[in-house]
Amino acid sequence: MSTTADLVALAGRVMTPNYAPAPLVFARGEGVWLHDTEGKAYLDFAAGIAVSALGHAHPALVRALTEQARSVLHVSNLWLNEPALRLAERLTGLSFADRVYFGNSGAEANEAAFKLARRYMRLVRGEDRYGFICMEKSFHGRTWAAITATGQAKYHEGFAPLVPGFSHVPFNDLAAVEAAIEPTTCAIVVEPLQGEGGVLPAAPGYLAGLRKLCDAHGILLIFDEVQTGVGRTGRWFGHEHAGVTPDIMTLAKGLAGGVPISAMVCTEAVAQGFAPGAHASTFGGNPLACRAGLAVVDTIEAEDLVGNTDRLGALLQAGLTSLEDRPGVIMARGQGLLQGLVVDTEVLDRGAVVAEARRLGLLVTLAGYDTIRLSPPLVVGRAHVEQAVELLGAAIDAVAGGK
Numbered sequence: 278m279s280t281t282a283d284l285v286a287l288a289g290r291v292m293t294p295n296y297a298p299a300p301l302v303f304a305r306g307e308g309v310w311l312h313d314t315e316g317k318a319y320l321d322f323a324a325g326i327a328v329s330a331l332g333h334a335h336p337a338l339v340r341a342l343t344e345q346a347r348s349v350l351h352v353s354n355l356w357l358n359e360p361a362l363r364l365a366e367r368l369t370g371l372s373f374a375d376r377v378y379f380g381n382s383g384a385e386a387n388e389a390a391f392k393l394a395r396r397y398m399r400l401v402r403g404e405d406r407y408g409f410i411c412m413e414k415s416f417h418g419r420t421w422a423a424i425t426a427t428g429q430a431k432y433h434e435g436f437a438p439l440v441p442g443f444s445h446v447p448f449n450d451l452a453a454v455e456a457a458i459e460p461t462t463c464a465i466v467v468e469p470l471q472g473e474g475g476v477l478p479a480a481p482g483y484l485a486g487l488r489k490l491c492d493a494h495g496i497l498l499i500f501d502e503v504q505t506g507v508g509r510t511g512r513w514f515g516h517e518h519a520g521v522t523p524d525i526m527t528l529a530k531g532l533a534g535g536v537p538i539s540a541m542v543c544t545e546a547v548a549q550g551f552a553p554g555a556h557a558s559t560f561g562g563n564p565l566a567c568r569a570g571l572a573v574v575d576t577i578e579a580e581d582l583v584g585n586t587d588r589l590g591a592l593l594q595a596g597l598t599s600l601e602d603r604p605g606v607i608m609a610r611g612q613g614l615l616q617g618l619v620v621d622t623e624v625l626d627r628g629a630v631v632a633e634a635r636r637l638g639l640l641v642t643l644a645g646y647d648t649i650r651l652s653p654p655l656v657v658g659r660a661h662v663e664q665a666v667e668l669l670g671a672a673i674d675a676v677a678g679g680k
């Protein structure tokens with residue numbers, strides 16, 4: 278077997294240089310634990326960026342994938358496949374939505390949402406509305422329209438000209454949205470909790486206010502729940518915290534527990550913006566991915582992982598709040614098992630904290646400009662959460678102590 282050093286060198290030669298991976302290779306995972314090729318164990322509070330909802334090697338997911346691989350992996354959308362139809366049936370049953378389109382990544386689901394919104398306005402409503410009002414510090418993916426919607430300049434660098442028709446306003450500022458609305462506004466695009474932007478939840482009343490503005494002006498409301506959907510925040514979907522529903526919602530990360538999939542779900546009325554041939558994906562909704570998605574949704578329900586996420590999210594947030602007495606730690610914030618520790622980067626080097634945590638056996642990620650993100654699998658237990666808080670506290674102490 279190759280050494281980690283060999284693989285670091287190989288990556289340096291054969292991969293495009295858009296990633297900077299830590300020198301770590303995993304041999305296997307089990308539940309909330311990952312084991313590297315040198316035999317060291319890590320508590321996985323990254324979960325592949327809020328993806329591995331059932332943790333690693335969950336028997337229900339392994340069984341579903343194995344069975345599906347033995348029958349049929351892929352057929353295309355030229356024919357029906359039952360796993361896709363059953364997963365769509367489940368998603369519509371669990372949410373406001375009536376109709377589902379499947380893609381393979383979060384960015385693709387957002388592309389589908391933007392295309393559907395414009396096409397619906399023009400071909401169903403007969404109105405020339407094409408503008409999208411998006412939020413500063415948002416993140417919507419890396420395709421061209423998705424980076425255009427994303428309200429962070431670092432993702433735009435070198436890629437101009439961007440896609441026309443997108444504007445940005447500060448997040449959690451209703452008056453700014455109202456001021457930005459024009460007769461050509463098609464949709465408002467928002468994450469119910471900004472994930473990549475720094476684990477920042479919508480303020481109380483904000484999403485309801487957006488819903489009201491959309492209804493008053495005939496505008497569609499799009500919730501990007503690629504990170505917050507499918508149980509992550511302690512509700513099936515993040516917007517349930519606010520008690521309002523969108524017209525279109527996108528899902529991806531946790532939906533199939535690590536198998537690439539995404540979904541754009543919408544109301545019956547808005548779905549009429551699409552017709553045969555209007556949009557498509559070769560892989561989208563393939564039987565393997567959808568069978569995995571079904572296993573994830575069924576397991577979340579069978580094991581009450583939404584309830585577990587709500588309870589252990591509160592425990593994790595309380596634990597992180599207890600770290601607020603550390604030098605350079607500003608505050609804990611988040612919902613469910615999507616929690617962030619905001620730090621003063623002048624006082625505390627958060628990159629060093631993440632590296633030290635890794636050395637101590639805890640995997641966490643960065644978000645935004647000043648946040649350390651914790652997003653463990655939804656199957657996490659009380660002892661894991663307590664251990665993670667202890668390890669993160671120790672990592673902060675080590676870095677703050679100038680180690």
Ligand SMILES: *Cc1c(COP(=O)(O)O)cnc(C)c1O
Pocket residue numbers: 381382383384385387416417418419468472473501502503504505529530
């Ligand atoms: C991760 C993420 C995306 C992009 O998903 P990809 O699968 O990387 O394309 C879009 N929106 C949000 C809110 C995300 O967190």
